[in-house]
Amino acid sequence: AMLVIAVQMGELRCDVKDRELKFDIIPNDHPYHNAKNPRTVGRANEKLASAVEEVKKDGRTCLVVGGDHSLAIGSISGHAKTEPVIWFDAHADINTPLTSLSGNMHGQPVAFLLKELKVSGVPGFEWLKPCLSAEDIVYIGLRDVDDAEQPTFPKDRQEQTLSLNIISPQKINKKKPIHLSFDVDGLDPPLTPATGTPVPGGVTLREGIYVAEQLYKTGLLSAVDTVEINPRLGKTQEEVDSTVNTAVSIILSGFGKAREG
Numbered sequence: 500a501m502l503v504i505a506v507q508m509g510e511l512r513c514d515v516k517d518r519e520l521k522f523d524i525i526p527n528d529h530p531y532h533n534a535k536n537p538r539t540v541g542r543a544n545e546k547l548a549s550a551v552e553e554v555k556k557d558g559r560t561c562l563v564v565g566g567d568h569s570l571a572i573g574s575i576s577g578h579a580k581t582e583p584v585i586w587f588d589a590h591a592d593i594n595t596p597l598t599s600l601s602g603n604m605h606g607q608p609v610a611f612l613l614k615e616l617k618v619s620g621v622p623g624f625e626w627l628k629p630c631l632s633a634e635d636i637v638y639i640g641l642r643d644v645d646d647a648e649q650p651t652f653p654k655d656r657q658e659q660t661l662s663l664n665i666i667s668p669q670k671i672n673k674k675k676p677i678h679l680s681f682d683v684d685g686l687d688p689p690l691t692p693a694t695g696t697p698v699p700g701g702v703t704l705r706e707g708i709y710v711a712e713q714l715y716k717t718g719l720l721s722a723v724d725t726v727e728i729n730p731r732l733g734k735t736q737e738e739v740d741s742t743v744n745t746a747v748s749i750i751l752s753g754f755g756k757a758r759e760g
């Protein structure tokens with residue numbers, strides 16, 4: 500995916516500076532309540548946060564290609580003072596280590612980032628300072644929210660999850676850097692089948708491209724995560740290719756590729 504993106508961004512005349520991060524597996528990384536591998540995930544996100552901070556200091560737009568959605572803890576922490584965060588996802592990812600049923604940390608990043616939820620004491624996350632408030636998050640494609648996530652997910656924000664007029668003008672007027680956290684399972688599964696938790700009835704390719712074009716036009720899109728592409732879960736090569744190519748086309752729209760040329 501990285502290679503394809505780098506090549507195609509070249510066509511957009513983007514000056515691409517590529518960096519691969521290596522993360523360590525921490526031995527004896529016992530779960531903390533319902534958070535699996537907390538130290539491994541925590542250390543990786545600590546490293547990612549400083550890498551993203553460096554990219555932003557370099558005045559560049561940061562594109563992080565994952566990996567699962569737990570990486571958003573590090574990428575958004577490193578991108579601090581971002582507002583709004585566009586959470587493009589079938590899921591709210593707002594479970595805490597106490598509410599998660601799966602124990603998978605890819606379902607918990609929003610909880611870790613929210614000041615209101617005060618998630619603390621998780622080994623490996625001593626470095627983390629929650630930097631988001633609930634009203635800073637705009638969900639797009641949301642359609643699979645656990646019961647335990649409901650109370651923390653403000654009801655009055657449901658309508659924003661379905662409409663594509665994603666950012667109110669007053670948000671734009673704040674001129675704050677926008678962060679797009681793009682989980683490919685927000686799209687309709689036939690578009691991105693090589694992913695772990697697909698949910699029918701997702702965002703169409705046309706809608707996804709439109710959202711990315713709209714974000715580009717604000718001139719404020721400052722960091723993008725692309726997560727949950729898992730080539731091992733594609734039943735055929737064609738499924739893997741469709742997942743990667745769909746993700747790439749939406750990323751390119753976020754970096755200036757316009758359908759009208």
Ligand SMILES: N[C@@]1(C(=O)O)CN(C[C@@H]2CCCCN2)C[C@@H]1CCC[B-](O)(O)O
Pocket residue numbers: 567568569588589590591592594599600601602603605606607643644645682684696727
């Ligand atoms: N809320 C979840 C969690 O495990 O916490 C449970 N859900 C799967 C579950 C299956 C049975 C019906 C209800 N949904 C996946 C989600 C995490 C997705 C992480 B992402 O990064 O892909 O968004």
Ligand SMILES: [Mn+2]
Pocket residue numbers: 567568605695696727
């Ligand atoms: Mn996942």
Ligand SMILES: [Mn+2]
Pocket residue numbers: 568588590592605682
């Ligand atoms: Mn997600």
Ligand SMILES: [Mn+2]
Pocket residue numbers: 588589590682684685696727
């Ligand atoms: Mn998801």
